[in-house]
Amino acid sequence: MSAKTTEKIKTYNPSRFREKFLGEDNPIHLLFKSNSDHFFCLEIEEIMQMQYPVPPSKNSCHTLIFITSGKHVMKLGYQEYITTDNEMIMVPAGQIFSLDNVNNIHKGFICLFHPDILIGKYGSREMLNEFDFMKISGNPKVAFASKDVPDITAILNRLQKEYSETESANLNIVQLYLIALFYEMNKNLVKSTKSISAAEVITNKFKELIHEHIKTNHFVHYYASLLNVTPNHLNKSVRTVTGKSAAKWIDETILLEAKYLLFQTTLSVSEIAIQVGLEDQSYFSRFFKKNEGISPIQYRKMIDKS
Incomplete structure (x- = not known):
């Protein structure tokens, strides 16, 4: 260096x-x-x-x-x-x-x-x-x-x-x-003595898919179709492995993507809403505040002051 x-x-x-x-x-x-x-x-x-x-x-x-x-x-x-x-x-x-x-x-x-x-x-x-x-x-x-x-x-x-x-x-x-x-x-790597369960296989694939598609699709049935399982089976598998529903995983991934964009880009809130697949800015702001406790604008201001 x-x-x-x-x-x-x-x-x-x-x-x-x-x-x-x-x-x-x-x-x-x-x-x-x-x-x-x-x-x-x-x-x-x-x-x-x-x-x-x-x-x-x-x-x-x-x-x-x-x-x-x-x-x-x-x-x-x-x-x-x-x-x-x-x-x-x-x-x-x-x-x-x-x-x-x-x-x-x-x-x-x-x-x-x-x-x-x-x-x-x-x-x-x-x-x-x-x-x-x-x-x-x-x-x-x-x-x-x-x-x-x-x-x-x-x-x-x-x-x-x-x-x-x-x-x-x-x-x-x-x-x-x-x-x-x-x-x-x-x-x-620590090798597990037990074989991976079908629920774990589905859950791991689901995590990879929401990482790839979170900007375009937020529906459990969409990911279930990609995995060739029913939405109920996907939700049951994910909850068994992680303790959270598939829908909750999707919501948390949207929130995390939004927080990253608020910090690491200069995009406006309305542009970020589009980036995470929630084109209605007011809905996006309500979604963000419901899950984070503050609005997207307040979150960005908090980062800038830290």
């Missing part, structure tokens, strides 16, 4: 975070050496100056965080994950996440990489299906056995070297090391 980029990050003012986030001097964007690379890998200590709360957000890149000492708390969607020593969490591109800060992280690595890096000379979409942590509905966290930690650290050190010591990262090298890392992660 260049001294100029480091200095920009150090002088970053958290009180103007939303404005910075929307501009070219977004602290994450500063770490990309070029728009074509869209890759960086650094020790967490190098970017500790970037501590700030992050409301619901999305990134076009996959984010991988490995903690060797300390604790990291992040929400993916509405699920909170605590990552601690010798654990790794993956935030898939397009997944909505939020966090308070990174004050409790002492050592580790953070790596961001564009999905296109994985589909190239050595990769394929079929291969990526092997990695559950890359899916929106998958388990994003992996705990490593002590004996495997040196191997994980070695891979991340090599990725860091490729980022820090070269003019432009060799993406073929990056891809190979990432694939090796993914297979190490797969090896350390």
Whole structure:
């Protein structure tokens, strides 16, 4: 990372975070050496100056965080994950996440990489299906056995070297090391002794589908038809696995998408209503206030003041 980029990050003012986030001097964007690379890998200590709360957000890149000492708390969607020593969490591109800060992280690595890096000379979409942590509905966290930690650290050190010591990262090298890392992660995933139930299969597919279609369709019967089940069967399966109805999952996903758009874009409330498939602005505002307790405009003002 260049001294100029480091200095920009150090002088970053958290009180103007939303404005910075929307501009070219977004602290994450500063770490990309070029728009074509869209890759960086650094020790967490190098970017500790970037501590700030992050409301619901999305990134076009996959984010991988490995903690060797300390604790990291992040929400993916509405699920909170605590990552601690010798654990790794993956935030898939397009997944909505939020966090308070990174004050409790002492050592580790953070790596961001564009999905296109994985589909190239050595990769394929079929291969990526092997990695559950890359899916929106998958388990994003992996705990490593002590004996495997040196191997994980070695891979991340090599990725860091490729980022820090070269003019432009060799993406073929990056891809190979990432694939090796993914297979190490797969090896350390806790395998369940029980087979996955039919309800869990349906629920996982449903979660993937609402992530893909939330901007265009909000009806349980629509998702049931895509899954070739009845709406009643879909609802029963989702409630059995998650404790919430399919309709509740749809509503929460609309709300989360709206919160992300209120924070991470300059779209007006009426434009955001259209983006989440609720073209009536007044209905959207009532929906948002019913579920969040404040109006969309109040939510955006709250973020700007934080």
